[in-house]
Amino acid sequence: MGVGWPRNDVSQAVLKRKTFQKGKVMRDPVSKSHLWKKPCWEKYFRVKTPGEAVQILEELQGESRVIAGGTDLLARMRQEGFGVKALVDITCIPGLGEIRSEDGLIRLGAVATPKDLSQSSVLREKAFCLAQAASQIGTPQIRNLGTLGGNLCNASPAADLAPPLLIFEAKAKIAGGKGEREVPLDSFFTGPGQTVLNPSEILKEIIIPELRLDASATFLKLGRRKAADLALVSVAVLLAMDRKERTCQLIRIGLGSVAPTPIRAKQAEAFLIGRRLDDRSIQEAAQSAMRESQPISDVRASSQYRREMVGVMVERAIRKCLEQLEGKDV
Amino acid sequence: MSKSVIQMEVNGRSVSLEVEPDEMLVDVLRERMGLTGTKVGCREGECGVCSVILNGKLVPSCLIPAMKADGGKILTVEGLEKDGELHPLQKEFLNKAAIQCGFCTPGMLLSAKALLDENPEPTLNEIKIGISGVLCRCTGYRKIIQAIESAAKSVRS
């Protein structure tokens, strides 16, 4: 079943191209499916503190992996047939799955599951589009087992939680041997499957501001079917406007599945800011977003189709935000 | 490789057994405990036939290292019947003929159980989402949905 239906195909198609360039043997998951191996590891640690995790990761440089839900990692180990010395399970670290709001900021623990996010009253009230995105990930089973941190650290261009977090200008709090650091999510992803994390660091927390009262935000995902499907294109938009003039005061556009990493459509944003929000300006912004995306073709959709859909979805998302703003009394 | 002893409560019975660090929960259930009601399909989280309820949550046991389940409470399809009597969901699956080959049935039953535990009065759409993580290769889902609808009624009454 998983055979004709590769899951991480967006990133894998890109990754594959890269391995090919490096002169390594290209792996074809379809024709070599009979060779898929059972993922294996020699030790399994269930750590109780981030420090403990970092220590083990440092000791076993490069030969150990963090496992949160394992929904990406184990499937990938199986498809690519690699084993490691140790897995470090961080889901038992007390408090690492908490979702709290304090002083206008929302703190999301790295091992919060999509289910936690979609049901969180804090998010439903103050960052609804993130709860929306979480409720559309995979299947009920995957939403119970996967995690926010895994979704981001796996760094798939199709990670559903990335676009909504990008429009909130989220910060990633990272713990490592030399202490903690904070990185804007915008510079967290460095390529398909790649992040700024070094092998002994873990992502602890994502921090976002609450949605401004006079703004609205939305998330739209286009898949081939409703359940268990990665996005062909996903779009998150955050919008605030001057109500009298109907001019755009604040706009952020996050895109998934259409570039090597999740991205912001910054030219489209720059075009729209200060402009009157009408059919023409919205359509032009959508076209600008299309030009900024660099989608690939794979088994699920062609790059032309994906690019076309960027335009459609960006326009739709901006209109949806507008509708929400018009319904709001501020 | 060093084995470790894990403790779990499976279908109300407490068990402790030695597992390899990279043994998966689904294999421990099937191969070591003989609970072959839990099926194996894709081993990648896509098809849902390996679903079990772990600490109240529906999860794919093919993606769970047994070590992760240490200390956990697990319900498999074998644990649905009580004192020789089938669970209302099982009865309705039979009544409505919601089973053809039966391969997806354990996953469907546990999906429905997890759904009804959380939401005793699901709408049609909520039922569809509830079972969306299990692929049925045969039935076309309609009878499964009908069975869950009537089981929900009989659980409530």
Ligand SMILES: Cc1cc2nc3c(=O)[nH]c(=O)nc-3n(C[C@H](O)[C@H](O)[C@H](O)COP(=O)(O)OP(=O)(O)OC[C@H]3O[C@@H](n4cnc5c(N)ncnc54)[C@H](O)[C@@H]3O)c2cc1C
């Ligand atoms: C059937 C199926 C459907 C899916 N559908 C979707 C979907 O619709 N949308 C979507 O976005 N994704 C989807 N996914 C992918 C996946 O489930 C999600 O990305 C999930 O959130 C990953 O979380 P995890 O905890 O399971 O990650 P893991 O597999 O545990 O980890 C993924 C990677 O991140 C690293 N990692 C994890 N946590 C940390 C941390 N805190 N610090 C440092 N490194 C870390 C791991 O080492 C690993 O390399 C799907 C997967 C499956 C199997």
Ligand code: FES
């Ligand atoms: S076997 Fe676990 S989801 Fe398919």
Ligand code: FES
């Ligand atoms: S009855 Fe055959 S797979 Fe569902």
